[in-house]
Amino acid sequence: MTDYLAGPHDGVAVDGQGPTAAAGFRGAGVTAGLKASGRPDLALIVNDGPSQAGTAVFTTNRVVGAPVMWSRQVITDGKVAAVVLNSGGANVSTGPEGFQDTHATAEKVGEVLGVSAGDVVVCSTGLIGERLPRDLLLAGVDVAAAELRADGGRDAALAIMTTDSVPKLAQITVTTDAGTFTIGGMAKGAGMLAPAMATMLCVITTDADLPSDVLARALPAATSVTFDRVDSDGCMSTSDTVALLASGASGVTPAEDEFIAALRKVTGSLARQLVADAEGASHDVAVSVSGASTQEAAVTVARAITRSNLFKAAIFGNDPNWGRVLAQAGTVPEYIAPFDPLNVDVSINGVMVCRGSRPYADRAEVDLASEREVIIDVDLHAGAESATVWTNDLTHDYVHENSAYST
Amino acid sequence: MTDYLAGPHDGVAVDGQGPTAAAGFRGAGVTAGLKASGRPDLALIVNDGPSQAGTAVFTTNRVVGAPVMWSRQVITDGKVAAVVLNSGGANVSTGPEGFQDTHATAEKVGEVLGVSAGDVVVCSTGLIGERLPRDLLLAGVDVAAAELRADGGRDAALAIMTTDSVPKLAQITVTTDAGTFTIGGMAKGAGMLAPAMATMLCVITTDADLPSDVLARALPAATSVTFDRVDSDGCMSTSDTVALLASGASGVTPAEDEFIAALRKVTGSLARQLVADAEGASHDVAVSVSGASTQEAAVTVARAITRSNLFKAAIFGNDPNWGRVLAQAGTVPEYIAPFDPLNVDVSINGVMVCRGSRPYADRAEVDLASEREVIIDVDLHAGAESATVWTNDLTHDYVHENSAYST
Numbered sequence: 118m119t120d121y122l123a124g125p126h127d128g129v130a131v132d133g134q135g136p137t138a139a140a141g142f143r144g145a146g147v148t149a150g151l152k153a154s155g156r157p158d159l160a161l162i163v164n165d166g167p168s169q170a171g172t173a174v175f176t177t178n179r180v181v182g183a184p185v186m187w188s189r190q191v192i193t194d195g196k197v198a199a200v201v202l203n204s205g206g207a208n209v210s211t212g213p214e215g216f217q218d219t220h221a222t223a224e225k226v227g228e229v230l231g232v233s234a235g236d237v238v239v240c241s242t243g244l245i246g247e248r249l250p251r252d253l254l255l256a257g258v259d260v261a262a263a264e265l266r267a268d269g270g271r272d273a274a275l276a277i278m279t280t281d282s283v284p285k286l287a288q289i290t291v292t293t294d295a296g297t298f299t300i301g302g303m304a305k306g307a308g309m310l311a312p313a314m315a316t317m318l319c320v321i322t323t324d325a326d327l328p329s330d331v332l333a334r335a336l337p338a339a340t341s342v343t344f345d346r347v348d349s350d351g352c353m354s355t356s357d358t359v360a361l362l363a364s365g366a367s368g369v370t371p372a373e374d375e376f377i378a379a380l381r382k383v384t385g386s387l388a389r390q391l392v393a394d395a396e397g398a399s400h401d402v403a404v405s406v407s408g409a410s411t412q413e414a415a416v417t418v419a420r421a422i423t424r425s426n427l428f429k430a431a432i433f434g435n436d437p438n439w440g441r442v443l444a445q446a447g448t449v450p451e452y453i454a455p456f457d458p459l460n461v462d463v464s465i466n467g468v469m470v471c472r473g474s475r476p477y478a479d480r481a482e483v484d485l486a487s488e489r490e491v492i493i494d495v496d497l498h499a500g501a502e503s504a505t506v507w508t509n510d511l512t513h514d515y516v517h518e519n520s521a522y523s524t
Numbered sequence: 525m526t527d528y529l530a531g532p533h534d535g536v537a538v539d540g541q542g543p544t545a546a547a548g549f550r551g552a553g554v555t556a557g558l559k560a561s562g563r564p565d566l567a568l569i570v571n572d573g574p575s576q577a578g579t580a581v582f583t584t585n586r587v588v589g590a591p592v593m594w595s596r597q598v599i600t601d602g603k604v605a606a607v608v609l610n611s612g613g614a615n616v617s618t619g620p621e622g623f624q625d626t627h628a629t630a631e632k633v634g635e636v637l638g639v640s641a642g643d644v645v646v647c648s649t650g651l652i653g654e655r656l657p658r659d660l661l662l663a664g665v666d667v668a669a670a671e672l673r674a675d676g677g678r679d680a681a682l683a684i685m686t687t688d689s690v691p692k693l694a695q696i697t698v699t700t701d702a703g704t705f706t707i708g709g710m711a712k713g714a715g716m717l718a719p720a721m722a723t724m725l726c727v728i729t730t731d732a733d734l735p736s737d738v739l740a741r742a743l744p745a746a747t748s749v750t751f752d753r754v755d756s757d758g759c760m761s762t763s764d765t766v767a768l769l770a771s772g773a774s775g776v777t778p779a780e781d782e783f784i785a786a787l788r789k790v791t792g793s794l795a796r797q798l799v800a801d802a803e804g805a806s807h808d809v810a811v812s813v814s815g816a817s818t819q820e821a822a823v824t825v826a827r828a829i830t831r832s833n834l835f836k837a838a839i840f841g842n843d844p845n846w847g848r849v850l851a852q853a854g855t856v857p858e859y860i861a862p863f864d865p866l867n868v869d870v871s872i873n874g875v876m877v878c879r880g881s882r883p884y885a886d887r888a889e890v891d892l893a894s895e896r897e898v899i900i901d902v903d904l905h906a907g908a909e910s911a912t913v914w915t916n917d918l919t920h921d922y923v924h925e926n927s928a929y930s931t
Contacts, residue, residue: 179855180854180868210881246850355850425759443587447585476618476653511923519918
C-alpha cells in the first residue's frame with residue numbers, strides 16, 4: 118500500500134518559501150483590510166516565465182463562488198500568468214455583482230503586471246453570501262504588486278490563512294536524468310479538495326518546463342491520492358481550488374512519471390499539514406483499508422469510516438470503539454465493496470481488537486492518549502487492494518469553532 | 525407538503541401505555557442486571573391474540589447483530605407471538621456464541637409463554653462487541669413473564685432506554701366505517717431507522733384484525749415517511765428494528781389506507797419524540813425542501829443538509845449561516861436533483877435570508893435562540909415535489925456523550 122500522506126515530509130522541506138521556491142516565481146502577502154482582525158489577507162503569486170503553462174482543479178460542488186466560475190475559464194487555454202488570492206470573504210452567492218468583483222480583481226492584476234486579465238486565476242475564502250469590499254481589494258493588489266519578491270512565498274501563505282494556525286508550505290528539489298527541478302507550494306484550509314472543513318486553496322509552482330497538457334494530467338494524478346484522501350469533516354466547500362503553474366525557468370523537462378512522483382510528495386505534505394492543523398482537532402486519524410476487491414472499494418469503506426461522527430467522537434475520547442468502525446464499513450453497499458461482514462479485522466494503533474468480526478485483543482491494550490496520530494487498519498479479506506484516508510477526531514473545539522464562525 | 529413529523533401529536537397520546545394500549549397485549553419491563561447502573565434493562569411484549577400476525581423492518585447495515593439475524597427469520601412466516609428486548613448490550617459482532625445467546629433467549633421466552641421460539645422477535649441495544657451475560661438474561665425473562673400486565677407498556681418502554689432521558693410512547697384510537705381500533709407503540713434511541721445516533725428499537729401493536737401481508741405493506745409505508753425522515757447524526761446502527769404486531773382483538777378490519785394513515789401518526793409521533801430527545805441536542809431542525817423535481821430529489825437535498833456538521837454546528841451557535849445550507853445542496857449530483865445553483869431560496873424560521881442564491885433579508889432578523897425548533901425552508905424552483913427531514917444541531921454535549929460512551 119502506498120500512502121502518500123504517511124511519510125509526507127519524505128524529502129520535502131516545509132519551512133521554505135513554498136510557491137516561490139522554484140525559479141521564475143515571485144510572491145507577496147499583504148494586508149488589504151478585508152479581515153476585521155487586520156491580519157494579512159491578500160496574496161499574489163506571479164509566474165515570470167519564460168513559460169506560463171498552468172492548470173487547476175476545482176471543487177465539484179455545484180454551488181461555486183465567482184472566483185471558481187472565473188478561474189475555470191482562465192485555465193482553458195493552459196496559460197496562467199498569476200494567481201491572486203484573498204481571505205476575509207469567499208465571494209460565493211453574491212450574484213452578478215460578486216462576479217464583477219472577481220473580474221475587476223483580475224483586470225487590476227493584469228493591469229499592474231502587464232498581463233492579460235484572462236490569465237489571472239482568482240481565489241477567495243471566507244464567509245459565503247457577503248460582497249467583498251472592491252475598493253480595498255483593488256488597492257490591495259497595488260500594494261501586493263509593489264511587494265512582489267522571489268522570497269515572498271511565505272508571506273503569501275500567511276495572507277491566505279483563515280482558521281489555520283500556521284501557514285502550510287512545501288518544496289522539493291529533484292534531480293533526474295533530465296536535470297534538476299523544483300516544485301513548491303502553499304495551502305490553506307483545514308479540510309480537503311472535495312470535502313472541506315473550510316475552503317481549501319493551494320498554489321503549486323515548478324520551474325520544470327512542461328506544457329499545460331502534461332500539467333493537466335499530473336495535477337489530478339497527484340491530488341487524487343493526496344488531497345482527495347483527506348476528509349476532515351465530510352463537508353465540500355464551494356471554493357476549493359488547486360492551481361499548478363510551470364515557469365520552465367530550470368530548462369529541465371522531466372519525464373511525466375518523475376514529475377508526478379515529486380508533485381505527489383508536495384501535495385502529500387501539504388495535505389498532511391492540513392490534517393495536522395484541522396480546526397479543533399486533537400487527533401490525526403489514518404484509516405487504512407486493505408484486502409479490498411478494488412481501489413474504489415477500499416477508498417469508499419475508508420471514507421465511510423472517516424465520516425462517522427460516532428467514530429470520530431470516540432477517538433476524541435481515546436476510546437478504541439471498533440464497533441463503530443465495523444458499523445460504518447457495513448453501510449457501504451455490497452456492489453461497491455464486496456466483503457463478508459462476519460470476517461473483518463480491525464486493528465487500532467497496531468492492536469488487533471477485532472478479528473473475524475469478533476472481539477480479539479483486549480481493547481484496554483490500545484493506547485490512544487499518548488500520540489496525536491491514530492492508525493486504524495481494517496482488513497476486509499476480499500482482495501488485494503488498499504487505500505488510506507486521513508481525518509480528524511470530532512472535538513468540543515470543532516463544535517465551538519464552527520458554531521461561532523460567522524457571528 | 526405532508527410532513528408527518530410536523531404535527532406529530534395530532535390525535536396521538538404520548539402519556540399512555542404505548543405497546544399495551546391496544547387490546548390483546550401485555551407487557552413488562554424489569555431489571556435483569558445487564559446494565560451496570562441497575563436500571564431496568566429487559567422488556568417483554570406479548571400478543572395474546574386471537575391473531576398473532578406480525579412483521580418488522582430492520583437496519584440496512586450489512587453488519588448486523590445476532591438479534592437482527594434471528595428476527596429476520598422469525599418474521600418470514602408472518603407470525604410474531606412476542607418481542608423480547610434488552611438494553612445493556614447490542615450483541616453485535618459477538619460470533620456464533622452471541623447468536624446462541626439470542627437463540628437461547630427466544631427459546632426461554634417460548635418456554636415460559638408456551639409459544640414457539642420461532643415466533644419470538646429479539647432486539648438488543650448497547651455496546652457492540654461484547655457478549656451478553658446469558659444467565660442474567662434468561663433469569664430476567666422469567667421475572668418479566670411473571671410481571672406481564674395489560675398496563676405494562678410504560679414499564680417496557682423504560683426498560684429499553686439507553687441514553688434516552690425519557691421513554692417514548694404513543695397511541696391512537698381511530699373510528700372508521702369498519703369500527704374502532706387502536707394502535708400503540710414504544711421506541712428508544714436518539715436517531716432513526718436507517719441512520720441512528722444510537723440503536724433505534726420500536727415495537728408497535730394494534731388490535732386491528734389484519735393479516736401479515738397487509739402489515740408488511742403498511743409498516744414500510746409508515747416508516748419511510750417518518751423514521752426514515754429523521755437523521756440525527758447520519759450514523760446507521762447495526763441493530764435498528766421496528767416490529768408491528770396485530771392481535772385482532774378488536775375484531776375490526778380497517779381499510780388498508782385508513783390503517784396506514786393511523787400508523788403514520790404513531791410512527792410520526794415516536795420519530796418526533798426521538799428527535800426531541802436526541803443525545804446532547806439543543807435544537808430540533810426541520811429541513812424542508814420544496815420545488816424539487818422528484819421526491820427523491822427533495823429527500824436527497826434535505827438529507828445532504830441535515831448531514832453537514834458545519835450546518836449543524838452553526839445552528840448550535842444560533843447562527844443563520846445559509847451559505848452552509850446552499851453549499852450542501854450543491855453537493856447533490858444534478859442527475860439526482862436537477863436545479864439551478866444560482867436560483868435557490870433559503871428561509872430560516874420564516875425569514876428569507878437568501879433569494880435567488882443571493883443575500884436577501886438581513887440574517888440578523890432570524891431568531892434562533894428563542895425556540896428549540898428550527899425550520900429551514902429551501903426552494904429549488906425546479907418542480908413541485910417536497911420533503912422534510914428532521915435532524916438536530918451538533919453540540920458540545922453530543923461530542924461529550926459520544927466520546928465517553930463505552931469507557
